[in-house]
Amino acid sequence: LIRRFASRCWSALASLQVTIVALILLMALVVLCTLAQTELGTLGAVNTYMRSMVVWRRLQGIPFPMPLFPGGALVGLVLVANLTAALIRRFEFNPRKFGLWVVHAGLILLVAGEFATGAFQVDTRMSINVGETVNYLESYHQMELAVSDVTDPAHTEEYGIPDSKLKAGAAISLPGTPLTLKVKRFYLNAELAPRADGDPPSMADRGVGAGVKVTEAAPAASDKEVNATSAFVEPVAGGRSYGTWLVSTMLGAPQTFIHEGRTYLLSMRARRYYLPYTVTLKQFSHDSYAGTDIPKNFSSLVHLSNPARGEERDVLIYMNQPLRYDGKAFYQASYGKGDTLSILQVVSNPGWLLPYLSCALITLGLLIHFGITLFNAIKRRQVAEGAA
Amino acid sequence: MRISKLFTWLPGLLVLAAVLATAVPPGRIRGFDMDAFGRTPVLEGGRIKPLDSVARNALLMIRSKQGVPFEGRELGPDEWILDVLFRPEAADAQPVFVINDPDVLGLMGLKQSANRYFSFATIEPHLQEIASQARAAEGLESVQRSRFQNAVVNLFQRLVLYNQLENSVQLADSPGLYAELQALGTPEAVQRQKNLADTARFRILPPLPGQSGDAWQNTGEALLAAGSSAPQPALISLALVSAGYKAAQPEAFNRGVAELQGLTANIRPQALRHANSEILFNRIQPFYLGMVIYVLALLTLFGSWLWRRDLLQPAAFSILAAGALVHTTGLVSRIILQGRPPVTNLYSSAVFVGWAAVILGIILERMYRKGFGTAVAASAGFASLIVAHHLAMEGDTMEMMRAVLDSNFWLATHVVSVTIGYSATFLAGIIAIAYTLRKHIAPELDPATTRTLVDMTYGIVCFALLFSFVGTVLGGIWADQSWGRFWGWDPKENGALLIVLWNAIILHCRWGDYIREKGLMACAIFGNIITSLSWFGVNMLGIGLHSYGFMDQAFWALAWFIASQAVLIGLCLMPRRFWAPRTN
Numbered sequence: 001l002i003r004r005f006a007s008r009c010w011s012a013l014a015s016l017q018v019t020i021v022a023l024i025l026l027m028a029l030v031v032l033c034t035l036a037q038t039e040l041g042t043l044g045a046v047n048t049y050m051r052s053m054v055v056w057r058r059l060q061g062i063p064f065p066m067p068l069f070p071g072g073a074l075v076g077l078v079l080v081a082n083l084t085a086a087l088i089r090r091f092e093f094n095p096r097k098f099g100l101w102v103v104h105a106g107l108i109l110l111v112a113g114e115f116a117t118g119a120f121q122v123d124t125r126m127s128i129n130v131g132e133t134v135n136y137l138e139s140y141h142q143m144e145l146a147v148s149d150v151t152d153p154a155h156t157e158e159y160g161i162p163d164s165k166l167k168a169g170a171a172i173s174l175p176g177t178p179l180t181l182k183v184k185r186f187y188l189n190a191e192l193a194p195r196a197d198g199d200p201p202s203m204a205d206r207g208v209g210a211g212v213k214v215t216e217a218a219p220a221a222s223d224k225e226v227n228a229t230s231a232f233v234e235p236v237a238g239g240r241s242y243g244t245w246l247v248s249t250m251l252g253a254p255q256t257f258i259h260e261g262r263t264y265l266l267s268m269r270a271r272r273y274y275l276p277y278t279v280t281l282k283q284f285s286h287d288s289y290a291g292t293d294i295p296k297n298f299s300s301l302v303h304l305s306n307p308a309r310g311e312e313r314d315v316l317i318y319m320n321q322p323l324r325y326d327g328k329a330f331y332q333a334s335y336g337k338g339d340t341l342s343i344l345q346v347v348s349n350p351g352w353l354l355p356y357l358s359c360a361l362i363t364l365g366l367l368i369h370f371g372i373t374l375f376n377a378i379k380r381r382q383v384a385e386g387a388a
Numbered sequence: 389m390r391i392s393k394l395f396t397w398l399p400g401l402l403v404l405a406a407v408l409a410t411a412v413p414p415g416r417i418r419g420f421d422m423d424a425f426g427r428t429p430v431l432e433g434g435r436i437k438p439l440d441s442v443a444r445n446a447l448l449m450i451r452s453k454q455g456v457p458f459e460g461r462e463l464g465p466d467e468w469i470l471d472v473l474f475r476p477e478a479a480d481a482q483p484v485f486v487i488n489d490p491d492v493l494g495l496m497g498l499k500q501s502a503n504r505y506f507s508f509a510t511i512e513p514h515l516q517e518i519a520s521q522a523r524a525a526e527g528l529e530s531v532q533r534s535r536f537q538n539a540v541v542n543l544f545q546r547l548v549l550y551n552q553l554e555n556s557v558q559l560a561d562s563p564g565l566y567a568e569l570q571a572l573g574t575p576e577a578v579q580r581q582k583n584l585a586d587t588a589r590f591r592i593l594p595p596l597p598g599q600s601g602d603a604w605q606n607t608g609e610a611l612l613a614a615g616s617s618a619p620q621p622a623l624i625s626l627a628l629v630s631a632g633y634k635a636a637q638p639e640a641f642n643r644g645v646a647e648l649q650g651l652t653a654n655i656r657p658q659a660l661r662h663a664n665s666e667i668l669f670n671r672i673q674p675f676y677l678g679m680v681i682y683v684l685a686l687l688t689l690f691g692s693w694l695w696r697r698d699l700l701q702p703a704a705f706s707i708l709a710a711g712a713l714v715h716t717t718g719l720v721s722r723i724i725l726q727g728r729p730p731v732t733n734l735y736s737s738a739v740f741v742g743w744a745a746v747i748l749g750i751i752l753e754r755m756y757r758k759g760f761g762t763a764v765a766a767s768a769g770f771a772s773l774i775v776a777h778h779l780a781m782e783g784d785t786m787e788m789m790r791a792v793l794d795s796n797f798w799l800a801t802h803v804v805s806v807t808i809g810y811s812a813t814f815l816a817g818i819i820a821i822a823y824t825l826r827k828h829i830a831p832e833l834d835p836a837t838t839r840t841l842v843d844m845t846y847g848i849v850c851f852a853l854l855f856s857f858v859g860t861v862l863g864g865i866w867a868d869q870s871w872g873r874f875w876g877w878d879p880k881e882n883g884a885l886l887i888v889l890w891n892a893i894i895l896h897c898r899w900g901d902y903i904r905e906k907g908l909m910a911c912a913i914f915g916n917i918i919t920s921l922s923w924f925g926v927n928m929l930g931i932g933l934h935s936y937g938f939m940d941q942a943f944w945a946l947a948w949f950i951a952s953q954a955v956l957i958g959l960c961l962m963p964r965r966f967w968a969p970r971t972n
């Protein structure tokens with residue numbers, strides 16, 4: 001009985017009906033995901049519809065979110081399982097079907113590649129001014145509260161606290177320093193304005209924050225907006241408070257305090273990831289078509305320096321020509337400040353090769369399939385002619 | 389036998405002869421060699437083009453047509469641009485602004501009537517109001533604007549374009565270029581020259597010897613550069629053209645034009661050669677003619693179902709072939725003129741989708757010879773060229789490519805494959821529509837023909853899946869090369885994926901025998917909806933990396949198209965002649 005049940009499950013898993021239903025569900029998800037992008041932004045829509053097992057939605061009158069639709073990840077898994085089962089079940093050494101078999105194996109790899117991307121891809125950026133040397137990447141979405149020991153101008157010690165750890169009431173001690181930061185209030189996104197006469201007093205009693213009014217704002221929804229992450233923090237060291245400070249990505253002026261002869265700088269900024277090598281922007285070029293603002297090309301000439309590996313070389317990064325180094329790809333993404341600032345998008349995706357492999361497999365499969373079809377057609381025609 | 393064969397090809401040859409006749413240059417009008425003036429190369433929108441192209445594109449944007457009927461005759465684009473440049477008071481009286489929106493008309497105190505065309509002089513008293521309404525609306529995203537707001541922004545943009553053109557060679561309210569040359573060096577002149585340099589739409593003066601190829605100047609810049617010293621010779625020729633036209637002295641005008649061309653020929657011969665080729669392309673309007681020829685082929689084919697099928701069916705095919713030849717020539721000319729693969733923007737994708745569908749249809753007709761290939765090819769060609777014709781209203785169709793798109797390799801592989809995928813999906817849909825109409829209209833159904841139609845659709849869907857899949861994957865590779873991700877769920881990518889998925893679903897349903905003849909056909913018609921959405925619909929969302937061509941008015945056209953396809957799917961699934969009273 002169990003064997004019969006298992007064999008029925010197996011054939012159901014491998015059946016064409018499952019393929020078709022999964023494909024139709026995938027189509028519906030793609031449509032929903034596309035339409036949702038106007039509201040949620042690309043990343044939000046993809047996370048809701050494509051990278052989730054189930055699409056949840058809050059309905060009126062029900063206090064908890066309801067599962068509304070199978071998510072892209074679930075449909076993808078079903079599709080991969082279905083394809084794999086079908087490939088195993090129907091595998092036979094029939095040259096007429098071998099090409100299609102290879103094509104479908106390639107398809108599995110393609111879906112696997114998208115799973116790998118969803119799970120492992122990290123997008124960061126590197127902004128460099130001409131002549132500047134940079135050894136870190138910046139996150140697009142995550143912020144960090146940085147406390148830097150700037151006592152020695154030649155050597156700065158930095159401690160970054162990611163925004164995920166910044167919650168009101170948290171007390172974060174910085175390892176290697178006598179400092180503890182008390183978070184009094186945290187805003188993922190906020191609007192900052194100069195404090196008017198009638199406004200209640202600011203929580204901050206030190207630094208520029210005393211004159212600023214902070215209002216909580218909804219987190220950025222579209223891809224174009226960036227959260228103005230802000231917080232009121234109180235550094236404490238050796239039982240002594242150094243006052244309450246406002247830190248925000250919207251504040252540019254440096255805010256420092258001195259504890260036992262050491263100067264500490266407080267700042268809220270995009271989260272940084274340090275690299276074991278440096279990149280120097282030697283030159284940025286940007287041309288427009290004559291008499292228009294239509295960009296013709298951008299390129300950054302950078303110098304890559306990695307003493308650990310003894311590498312010192314110049315690289316030209318331009319449109320459609322990224323630098324692939326250290327498991328990351330550096331793309332020319334944007335520019336600013338009258339063409340003296342270059343912004344590189346830095347992507348690390350361990351699965352980046354999968355789509356290429358998949359394409360190669362699929363192409364091979366199609367070539368085999370059509371080659372065999374053509375060969376058979378010619379043979380049939382020859383046989384027909386021979387008979388006539 | 390030979391004579392009948394000749395007769396078969398005669399209609400096509402006649403059509404081609406008629407096409408060639410349009411290539412003959414027009415004569416002088418009132419003694420002015422306007423054609424020669426239209427050949428003057430200028431730099432506009434980042435590329436060298438003849439002034440004739442500037443005039444045609446501007447007229448298409450402002451008036452939606454390439455000519456202006458005025459005082460009992462049709463002004464061509466060259467004559468119109470001459471009036472705009474040198475006789476603005478005459479141009480202001482010509483009815484060139486097409487306004488359809490009743491609220492915009494109401495803003496100017498006008499009632500909606502049969503006359504949709506208004507002159508600048510009519511609009512001028514309301515400029516302030518239009519400008520302030522447009523500025524208020526421009527703050528909104530295109531999708532958020534009301535119909536009125538879109539219409540008023542559109543009118544304002546056309547007024548700005550018209551104003552730029554009027555102030556491109558000389559200021560519209562000035563006595564002319566001669567007076568400007570005489571005033572060189574005076575303090576008031578400098579301000580006027582600066583205004584002229586800022587507003588000019590195009591740069592008409594070629595780079596001086598020794599300057600770079602991009603150093604074209606407009607008259608304002610050239611006057612500023614001259615300072616109080618002697619102006620460059622081209623400016624003097626241009627002043628002669630201006631004065632000759634204004635004073636109705638054709639000899640002076642023609643001499644000025646000849647001098648200007650002589651100067652350009654010395655300094656930039658390649659610019660003049662390019663302008664001359666483009667003029668020929670402009671004059672023949674291969675895509676417009678192609679559209680007319682496809683209609684002719686379709687009508688002939690319809691005729692063949694009523695009378696002398698043996699004669700008219702081959703005749704229709706020969707006319708279709710002539711249309712395809714004109715279409716192909718136009719496509720190749722664009723490739724050569726632009727130095728780019730065939731598809732670079734939405735407009736050229738429409739031209740190419742139609743072309744690929746026509747070629748596929750011709751192949752089908754040669755394989756099956758039932759007349760259906762001709763019908764399908766001619767309707768596909770006609771429909772896509774109509775779409776292209778409307779897309780041409782957005783401006784220069786040979787615009788420059790933005791940096792990220794500037795890759796001939798990927799344009800030639802990814803874009804062409806995806807577009808062929810669109811073509812094939814549409815073609816399958818059109819065959820299915822032909823099947824549906826035939827099912828309900830034809831007095832008798834010949835099973836062999838039905839079988840042929842089903843085979844054709846199945847084959848084309850396979851073809852469509854292959855090309856749309858390959859194209860989509862190549863697009864992924866391009867995206868990985870330039871943006872750092874293979875797949876980003878961008879709306880246009882999703883659109884392409886939908887086509888791939890739909891074609892895959894059709895084929896898997898067919899292989900599993902879940903759909904037969906009727907189901908296959910209904911699915912193929914649904915493919916039209918999917919393709920139209922992914923081709924145009926995603927551009928209307930106004931988001932994503934591919935939304936280069938946003939369209940306001942196309943929304944309703946698309947909605948109607950989808951509704952019509954839904955009706956056709958219903959018809960396809962209904963039993964044959966379900967409305968007719970059962971005789972049995």
